[in-house]
Amino acid sequence: MIQASGLRKHYGETVALDGVDLHVREGEIYGVLGQSGAGKSTLLRCVNLLERPTAGTVAVAGQDLTALGDGELNRARQRIGMIHQHFALLSSRTVAGNVAFPLEVMGVPRAERRRRVAELLALVGLDGRGKDRPHQLSGGQKQRVGIARALAGNPSVLLSDEATSALDPATTQSILALLKRLNTELGLTILLITHEMDVVKTVCDSVAIMSGGRIEESGAVADLIRTPGARLTREIFPLPEPAPPGVVTLTFTGDPGRPVVSEVVRKFDVDVSILGGSIEELAGGSAGRLRVALDGAETGAALAYLRDCGLIVEVAGETREGRAA
Numbered sequence: 001m002i003q004a005s006g007l008r009k010h011y012g013e014t015v016a017l018d019g020v021d022l023h024v025r026e027g028e029i030y031g032v033l034g035q036s037g038a039g040k041s042t043l044l045r046c047v048n049l050l051e052r053p054t055a056g057t058v059a060v061a062g063q064d065l066t067a068l069g070d071g072e073l074n075r076a077r078q079r080i081g082m083i084h085q086h087f088a089l090l091s092s093r094t095v096a097g098n099v100a101f102p103l104e105v106m107g108v109p110r111a112e113r114r115r116r117v118a119e120l121l122a123l124v125g126l127d128g129r130g131k132d133r134p135h136q137l138s139g140g141q142k143q144r145v146g147i148a149r150a151l152a153g154n155p156s157v158l159l160s161d162e163a164t165s166a167l168d169p170a171t172t173q174s175i176l177a178l179l180k181r182l183n184t185e186l187g188l189t190i191l192l193i194t195h196e197m198d199v200v201k202t203v204c205d206s207v208a209i210m211s212g213g214r215i216e217e218s219g220a221v222a223d224l225i226r227t228p229g230a231r232l233t234r235e236i237f238p239l240p241e242p243a244p245p246g247v248v249t250l251t252f253t254g255d256p257g258r259p260v261v262s263e264v265v266r267k268f269d270v271d272v273s274i275l276g277g278s279i280e281e282l283a284g285g286s287a288g289r290l291r292v293a294l295d296g297a298e299t300g301a302a303l304a305y306l307r308d309c310g311l312i313v314e315v316a317g318e319t320r321e322g323r324a325a
């Protein structure tokens with residue numbers, strides 16, 4: 001749905017994007033995670049060409065935006081909604097007036113605008129709040145107005161620029177739940193940028209980790225977690241690094257369906273000490289990482305058994321290895 005290739009963006013001497021390739025599939029929620037200055041906002045603004053990249057191409061829904069003239073680009077942008085960290089609402093307009101704004105720009109007749117605005121406000125849970133002014137709303141409600149406005153043109157893609165960064169944790173969760181619902185019900189493809197791992201954990205199907213204008217790691221969250229050595233896994237399930245030589249790290253996605261650790265102890269001449277670990281509920285299901293020390297005559301056979309059970313097994317100091325379930 002979104003295909004960016006070889007994106008570069010220079011601001012004078014500053015290289016904000018240093019050759020970025022991004023592939024967002026239709027219907028997924030894709031998160032770009034990175035610290036301040038990593039280039040996330042620049043990437044997002046290059047996707048809808050609010051910023052023209054210094055080099056590279058961007059295609060959305062098969063249309064190469066970088067090849068379009070201004071008129072065609074404006075029409076293409078109507079199919080790309082955007083929401084912002086600080087909501088960017090017009091304080092002089094009512095809630096309904098804010099949502100109606102893009103419809104006015106598109107030349108939608110008044111009666112149709114009213115119908116559409118009412119529909120959009122109901123969709124984001126703001127039924128009956130159309131006459132309010134933005135200052136009468138909470139942060140979460142303001143972001144709901146921002147989302148309704150972004151959906152006015154029936155976009156196939158929604159870009160989210162740190163949309164939950166100004167919100168408290170409970171409100172963040174309610175806005176993420178709304179985005180997930182819109183993704184599922186409308187088939188909306190969502191590209192969001194964030195510096196919060198919790199956002200990635202809660203809603204993202206895929207992720208790119210950015211640093212210094214480059215993508216360091218990208219892919220489906222479930223695939224990355226099963227990739228030995230992935231940075232995403234280490235950040236979601238932090239454990240002391242590096243592990244002492246011989247210590248074993250077990251990573252798993254989904255429910256193993258049986259108590260594999262106690263099975264190993266019963267089946268093999270081996271003792272297992274649990275040194276640390278955690279289990280997280282991710283958008284695509286649960287996943288976990290456990291650090292253990294194995295001691296006994298059948299350690300090798302026990303590790304082979306754990307691999308056969310579908311766990312990713314990494315032994316500190318040995319060559320990385322693992323296999324899919």
Ligand SMILES: Nc1ncnc2c1ncn2[C@@H]1O[C@H](COP(=O)(O)OP(=O)(O)OP(=O)(O)O)[C@@H](O)[C@H]1O
Nearest residue numbers: 011014015016034035036037038039040041042043
């Ligand atoms: N309009 C601009 N003019 C000059 N430099 C810019 C401009 N926009 C971004 N930069 C620079 O580009 C780099 C990447 O900035 P960008 O805002 O894309 O990062 P970010 O990951 O979104 O960070 P933040 O979360 O703090 O916004 C930074 O060094 C920033 O100073």
